[in-house]
Amino acid sequence: MSTLTRPPEVAGDSPARRTSPRRAGRRGAYKGLLFMVPFLAGFVLTYVVPIGYAFSQSLQEKKSSGIGFGPTKVVFAGFANFASILADGSFWVGMLRTLLFGAVQITVMLGISLLLALLLDGVAARAVRFFRAGLLIPYVIPGVVSTLIWLFLYSPTASPIIDIGDKVGLNVTFFGGINTYLSLGNLLTWQGIGFNMILISASLQALPRELFEAARLDGAKEWRIAWSIKVPNITGILILTGMFSLIGRLQLFTEPLFLRYVAPQSISTNFTPMLEIFDRAFKTGDYQYAAAESLVLAAVTGVLAFVFYRVTNRKVS
DSSP states (O other): OOOOOOOOOOTTOOTTTOOOHHHHHHHHHHHHHHHHHHHHHHHIIIIIHHHHHHHHHHTEEEEESTTTTSOEEEEEOTTHHHHHHHTOHHHHHHHHHHHHHHHHHHHHHHHHHHHHHHHHTTSOHHHHHHHHHHHHHHHHSOHHHHHHHHHHHHOTTTOHHHHHHHHTTOOOOOOSTHHHHHHHHHHHHHHHHHHHHHHHHHHHHHSOHHHHHHHHHTTOOHHHHIIIIIGGGGHHHHHHHHHHHHHHHHTOOHHHHHHTTTOTTTSOTTSSHHHHHHHHHHTSOOHHHHHHHHHHHHHHHHHHHHHHHHHHHHHHO
16 A cells, blocks of 8 residues: 655755745835835925915915004915915916917917828928928927027017018017917917927837728828828827827916017916916015915816817717
């Protein structure tokens, strides 16, 4: 009668040293968390802490002692600043002005970017790289520098465009009425065309070429292929670029701030919500109210971006 014998333990494979799958998973999670620590630290320091500080400031307000001639002190006010913002007409007028301006400017910018991407999609690869680099230069240039370039071109006293117009008998003006929006829109479109074109062009390059070849065999022209095949298959990136552009327009600040130096009558301190916040904080000195306006702007931007994304995705699907 034979007896079953247990094989000897392999060296280093004792039960005490064995690692269960659950323990191994925990160790992997801990190691992954260590890799996330730098990002989490940066996120907390640059986003969470400033937002928390802004919220604490928004719950306070400055009050003068006595009958208004004494020293001011900061006191707790609860949500009084937010209630005042709801009734602040200049803030909401600036918000509406920015949204209407952005609706037109973003449409024009993305339309030009789409047209350029479709044109480059049919060009040789070597030429595409050259044109992409050239169109991306305005985006690579810092916003302040590009604004200063156009500020010189728009200046009533130094613009070469105005000088040429005077020589041929044309009265060229860049500010006042609709010209203010055209000048600002031209600057923003010049800055954003290249970046959006690169994103759209990358989506076009990812489309299967077999679709285009089959359409050509059926007798479809290039414009028909672009309108019926290419554009419907890149609606996702068009929605994404549109949403990013909408967020950027609601945060519009640098360009109108610099243009205001040459056209203070056309670009007021409440031309955009960010200009209103800047003026309130650093010129008036009401940091508490400015902090509340910043939080309201962030909330409105988030809600509008979410609604835009959901509505456009629903139409696409």
